[in-house]
Amino acid sequence: MTMGSYNGLPLDDDILDRIMTFCPTFGTLQSTILVSKAFHRVFQAHPKSINRSVAYNIVGPALPQALRVVRYPYDGYTSDGDPSTMAEVCPEDHDPSVITAEEKETLQENSRVVAVLEDIYSLTNKDRTSKTSVLTSEESWRFRRAMYRIMLYCHLFPGNRYSKEEIDPSDEELVDKIRKQRISILSDYPTDDLRELHSAVKFLCNIFDSVTNAQSNVTEALLSTGPSGVLRAWQHRSYHVLEDDIDLMFFEDDEEIPIFIKSTARTTPARVVLPPGGLKLYTAANWDRFPIILTNLLKNNLKLNQTVAQPFYAATAHLVNSDALGPFLGDLFALKIHTAPAFDDWEKTDSYCFMCFTKFLEEHLWIWFLEERTKGGWTSPEDCWYGWNCRTQVHKPSHAETKNHLCIPKKGDPA
Template sequence: MTFCPNFDTLQSTILVSKTFHRVFQTRPKSITRAVAGNIVGPALPQALRVIRFPYDDYDTLDGDLSMATACPEDDKSVITAEEVEKLEENCQVVAELEDIYSLMNKDRTSKTSVLTSEESWRFRRAMYRIMLYCNQFSGTRYTEEEIELNDEEILDKIRKQRTAVLNEYPTDELQQLHSVVQFLRSIFISLSTTDLDFIDSLLSTGPANALRAWQDRSYEVIQDDVEFTMFDDEDDAPLFEGYFSLPFENIWTERKVTPPKEDDPASKWILDQVNGANDTCSQCATPGGLKLYTEANWDRFPIILANLLKKNIKRNQSITQSFFTATAHLVASDALGPFIGDLFDFALKIKPEFDGWERTDSYCLTCLTRFLEEHLWIWFREERIKGGWTPPEDCWYGWNCRTQIHKRYHADTKNHLCAPIKGDPA
């Protein structure tokens, strides 16, 4: 029973027979803890502290530093059914964040984590501690007035409390925690909708919200739920300024540790090895490592599809309107990856100069952009024809035509989804 991978399996096992049930009854506590360990892994003590911490017993606006040591990680008390549910829920969040971390920092070719068990432990232990910290100093604990508060004395008290909480951890585990914060930060930075001034406030909403923002490709999903005044355009939120960085600075100084650099990668302190760190683009040999594009990360390709229409077509409104409709389902969506994959298969059939461009290879941004620009418009022409569209007469200048940009009548009555047969018109 202690080997059951989750509680559903344990439950079914117990229900198999009376004998099995009696076995469980002899050691319910140790079996439950063992199964919890199977789900959460070696970071179980940290995971338990997140759900057991008596948040309501501590007011972060007073000077009491005792929350730093309250409800310690080595609490061995029995795990209740209610706790099991919360553990599974948080574990799901941490596991999904590990997949993203792995894709961004460990191996660009796999959508699921390939971290070693040691690396995974470091990552998860740090992530649960960040979860705890964000709950302890969550923005939802304060009133609107308190969030905007500029009272240096109170701010100082809160910062001391934050420092005290993090100061409980040994230096190496704190460095790991710092790297995981860098990773969460990079999630928000990767969302083009993020105003960088908000990042500390966004971080304070906790790892589960960073995951939601990543999945939704926008931080607005958090904003809608959390409704902090800190998201208002003009307002500062001094309460969240230096949310992690100020306590870290205090601790590095006090412990005489060299502080991590601003541009230290999120892999530092967590990973023993990065796969493909020195890989180059399969077409132009540009070094790219983890930044190269592969099937596993195509769905995060940063350029809007309509901007990849060839040359002047992208400014032909007659075309772009129907293009937007045809590709709306690909915008900020996981469907973009498979779409690009299909485009590789499509390309095989039409352009001999792209022979040898395999969908399984890695590409730099420039090369993948060029590939998309050369094929997307042809794909779109075929799509329209398949949908019953009869192209009007080809314009001589094809995708290169400038008249299509500013003469709507010309754009509507001539086909520009074709290659030029005459040179650039004046």
């Protein structure tokens, strides 16, 4: 053991080596190496093992699968060749080969994508109250391993590999070749691992279904964009963000498209990573995904009164498909109105079903809007006796404009 003393570091070389192996990112490792000549010297002596340790800190135990992704395309393998040779060219192993600067960058980006997807998976399948993953270490490893394998699959068979003009579903020879290529890749995994992949694909399907209105041909095609495509669609709440990654012309027809992943996840349950769950109850962690148009939740006939609905839509437009929706809905719990005593004991830390939470919003959005307009300088005209229940406000613009309907009915049925 050599004692380092430069820059006040009287530490053994093996301790300096150990310190570097605990770096959480490659950027941190680089900064550590620049701290002193002692760190630099030790790193130069053991670059493979130190880089490998930091890569493991970033990716976790799914590192073999993650490295397999970043090292595609491989020497000796082409997408036009026999895919069954891919396993031999770049097997899933723990080979301590040098990790290049480009591979480090891609490893970190792919790890970010997989980590965010794990958070979403945990939220939608395990604990709907936590926006960060609560998967066990075993569950997390299974999930991440499956994600990296799907990434690899989608690198091998990208959605832009063929154009619509090149694919003829009646060309049985071409379709059979494509299917055999895919089968040869999947056949490399043991049965239990295939079940994990199936569970992961089901999860990805569910995300795409939520942004495509469950058009099966669209979902199957979009899966070819892989986990990164799924994450972008989730974040933008639309699949149109992927138009540069895949030919959207494929989606114009209802016929099945033979070149994409064919998921059986819709008919066969997968309980490998976790039992299926979902956003069946709503909490502060998933309010931003509440699937309803706020304008439709205006009280009774207010939604049909354009003098109310239009400015309400303008006031809430920034909440559409936005993470800002969650905090906004949480603030409604601070509104206590005597017309809705059933909600007096509601707390935003609790869980609510879709129907109940919808009713809560109907009872509170109108009063929020009234307060918001008043704060903005709006002067309320005389209240209509029938308030939000008024039918005249729907078909008589002059009445809608000259009377205030954001109020409790004084006549008629207030319910």
